Amino acid sequence: MKRPIIFLFLLILFLSLDNAEASLIKNRSIMPLQERLIVGVTNDPPFTYKYENGQWIGLNVDIWSHVAHTLNLKYEIKEYTISDLLTAIQRGKVDVSISRLRLTPERAMLFDFSIPIGFTHIALATLPERASSPWWMALRIFISWGILKIFFSIVIILIIVGFIVWLIERKSNPDHFGGGIKRGMAAGIYWVGSTLASGVCIGVNLKSLPGRILGLLWMFICVMALSAFIASLAASLTTRNIMKSVVDESTLVNIHLGAITSGVGEQIVKSIGGEYTLFATPKDALEAVINKNIEGFVYDEMTLNYLAEKEYKGKVVIQLTNLAGNQYAFLFPTGSQLLQPVNFAILKAMNGPDWGVILNRYGLGEDFEQKQTFRRGKRRN
Numbered sequence: 045m046k047r048p049i050i051f052l053f054l055l056i057l058f059l060s061l062d063n064a065e066a067s068l069i070k071n072r073s074i075m076p077l078q079e080r081l082i083v084g085v086t087n088d089p090p091f092t093y094k095y096e097n098g099q100w101i102g103l104n105v106d107i108w109s110h111v112a113h114t115l116n117l118k119y120e121i122k123e124y125t126i127s128d129l130l131t132a133i134q135r136g137k138v139d140v141s142i143s144r145l146r147l148t149p150e151r152a153m154l155f156d157f158s159i160p161i162g163f164t165h166i167a168l169a170t171l172p173e174r175a176s177s178p179w180w181m182a183l184r185i186f187i188s189w190g191i192l193k194i195f196f197s198i199v200i201i202l203i204i205v206g207f208i209v210w211l212i213e214r215k216s217n218p219d220h221f222g223g224g225i226k227r228g229m230a231a232g233i234y235w236v237g238s239t240l241a242s243g244v245c246i247g248v249n250l251k252s253l254p255g256r257i258l259g260l261l262w263m264f265i266c267v268m269a270l271s272a273f274i275a276s277l278a279a280s281l282t283t284r285n286i287m288k289s290v291v292d293e294s295t296l297v298n299i300h301l302g303a304i305t306s307g308v309g310e311q312i313v314k315s316i317g318g319e320y321t322l323f324a325t326p327k328d329a330l331e332a333v334i335n336k337n338i339e340g341f342v343y344d345e346m347t348l349n350y351l352a353e354k355e356y357k358g359k360v361v362i363q364l365t366n367l368a369g370n371q372y373a374f375l376f377p378t379g380s381q382l383l384q385p386v387n388f389a390i391l392k393a394m395n396g397p398d399w400g401v402i403l404n405r406y407g408l409g410e411d412f413e414q415k416q417t418f419r420r421g422k423r424r425n
């Protein structure tokens with residue numbers, strides 16, 4: 045008799061646990077099932093954009109679809125520009141924005157954010173001829189302060205070693221190093237410099253034994269120094285090429301920039317202080333770059349790379365900047381009761397098997413997974 049009772053008890057407990065998550069979702073969900081949410085988006089590939097048949101697709105659309113399925117929510121997607129979307133949320137005409145909107149202190153005063161979904165960097169779109177060429181990168185290396193310090197050090201070493209060669213050779217080799225200190229030192233510096241550059245000095249010979257010993261030692265030093273210098277220069281050029289010549293703020297201030305109205309790019313160009321023009325959409329700004337109305341467009345790196353590859357291939361190049369990146373998240377009206385249920389569903393998705401599938405669909409798996417793993421680790425700790 046005890047076993048059937050125990051079995052019945054375990055069955056009831058299992059069913060209770062199985063329904064616990066559904067009850068939690070139901071308690072967190074505040075929207076009546078018949079009420080349809082208004083979900084605001086902007087055209088921002090690969091996060092939110094329209095397919096050929098007019099259907100909205102993208103990374104954020106897929107994440108929201110997963111959230112809506114978890115919470116059993118009905119919704120309707122409406123397209124806006126960034127400025128119009130922010131206004132619509134403030135006025136309560138939009139229940140949630142699933143566009144890639146960055147977390148900033150200014151927006152935190154006006155809206156509620158979900159937990160961060162990802163992290164993006166700021167990049168610059170410009171014309172190919174304006175981008176740094178390998179020759180320009182090499183020139184920048186040669187005129188850098190580090191190279192100038194090496195140059196002045198070499199000049200000082202040439203003078204010192206040339207003076208020593210003259211002291212040693214002036215008596216035993218008067219034909220080349222005689223005739224006074226000026227003529228003798230000039231010959232010594234010439235011999236040292238010529239040996240440094242080519243490994244040999246034609247027309248000037250060392251005759252004394254101490255001079256020849258010094259000359260042999262100097263040749264070995266020159267071989268090692270030149271090898272190290274060439275290796276360092278090659279490594280510097282390779283590194284700069286890999287980094288795609290990162291553009292810093294001191295360069296951006298001298299460029300006529302474009303940015304999106306009400307976007308983070310607008311805050312960036314205003315803080316930089318140079319000439320700028322605002323646009324409604326990224327495509328408008330990229331067309332302005334191509335038409336040479338502006339010199340560069342600052343925007344999210346992933347979106348710029350996507351557009352440059354899919355729609356503007358060969359017309360623009362994308363360069364990284366040293367400007368600080370931002371986390372981004374879904375956006376809600378202040379005090380929205382939808383915030384907690386959505387956060388719950390996002391966390392559930394991040395810790396589920398479908399998260400990696402969604403990210404890999406847009407080629408973002410590794411970068412995003414590392415950041416999400418880091419977040420999950422912090423939450424567990």
